[in-house]
Amino acid sequence: MLKLSRSLLLLLLAVSTLQAQSAKAPIRVVIVGLVHGHVQGFLRDFQKSQDATLVAIVEPDTALAARYEKKFSLDHSLFHTDLEETLNSTHPDAVLVYTTILDHRRVIEAAAKHGISSMVEKPLATTMPDTLAIRDAARKYRVHVLVNYETTWYSSNAQALRLAKDGKLGDVRKVVVHDGHEGPREIGVGPEWLPWLTDPVKNGAGSLFDFGCYGADLITVLMHGQTPLSVTAVTQTDKPGIYPKVDDDATIIVRYPKMQAVLMPSWNWSFARKDMELYGTQGMALTVGPSGLRTRFQGEKEESSPTAPALPAQESTSLKYLAAVLHGEVKDLGDLTSLDTNVTVMQILDAARTSANSGHTVNLKPLPR
Template structure:
């Protein structure tokens, strides 16, 4: 069994982290022992959450890595730091779980994968949808052949915008910064669709994308983006992300040669499968194994059992999603489709 007992946190500016800490408190023989962030208020918050003393809090994550004896790190810093932090951790033999998106560019994603491979450490990319039983049930059904060979995916997701949704100022400060995040709504939400598309269809042959500030004209990043990915002559995926949708909603559809699966746009994240003969019926959610239904417990368990991070949690799948996003931004800049070599 691989050793993982002491975990550190690099960065606290990604709001998703606050949803993940409670399950980490119940891990057997493993705990989060330190955290680093430049913001004193966030250090105080995580100290209260995890009962950390002042000696376990750092303004500089590099100083934390130098001083602390760790087995792994959770990276919840701005996207621009993911590659550097992963490389620094790998050089010290530390496993890494980084929050989505994996990186700003595919080149940075490649640096992360290369560093982990060279060091023999593990790298997981956390997508919150991985822990949704209905989404997992959908992916499992498609991969099992329930609707036959998939020829079309339409994945739309988004909300009214991070600030409008009530995200913290620490989160928003970098979400709206292209240099720190790599983009806006396209980076934030199309990465979900890209990760699911990569899981189902693999790597596309070409990508065409458009984006713009359709509502929020003052933003320095796009408030809407649409990606069309082609998989030779076999399949197409349409991936949409928005920060201007007034009512929360999503639209996810898979079309195969033997049927289709679709979501309800404004209801719960439940999915309906429709096939000839059986008609339309609710798709059963997946049953997530104990200890594998939340990101940090999954991360620890898989390392201890020497089992791979699977599906959209794998760095390899996240790398394809990153390649789709990179090609999308290149397509937007050139206003033409971009072929993937």
């Protein structure tokens, strides 16, 4: 009896070990689209990743696919042209979407029907109808839909938000967020990217959507998902010879009870920047790059420049985070990547576009859950 119990125990331990190893297995991912330039970062990194395995790339433009195959020395067998065929033949855990923003809904809905989760590049969508359709698909098929922002993986942002959450800044009254660069053409955005990035239908707007989403994402998390009272925005095109169809500069004022946020997305900065300033009744926190901060608290005569603590390993890169979510190790609720956060982000962006076009402030109400 003792031997039987010991054998059973060893068997259970072996099964438990296998299950744990299986849970940590790299997730299988399919890249959908090669027209979004951010895909290059993933292609540079995936071969050394222990978190994900690339099983296919879907790109209907065979000439573009051939360029990427050569540039990144990719196996020709990875490439497909039809999304549905690829999902049926490869059975991935998730799709990484690098299409136009307009195409996000189509890809997410197609993947969701197979029970496959999605991670898309920011922002989530171009319109509120598409946003709500994405939310409906995620709920119906019980899949994750995540939005990847570069600034999510900045330890400086995490620490600034933590200082606010822990009450170290007092009541936050003013937030200022600067995002952007010199302009997509000026920095050499590729020919597969620039045409749709500067198209008001395929991208939603110009700098307003391209960089306004970063600040909207950060303040939504800061405000615990609360819907703003109102949004007021102005846009302009300072370089009409380059960007005739969309804005290249915008200012968005987002009003909450007892707090205002000013978002400054632009394709007219003299250099690339992504930084945030939080001002509270007891202190301030200003982010400096991915890991730096400037802080000053009530009673202090000078600023300090601490380095933010490193992010937890599971939350340090988009692939690590996606794998942790799919393994059930991280809950994607109310954070910078989560669907619920990004539905509110889209409310802000949509209201900002309406405000800029109409010249009037747009009042908002929480969406039905």
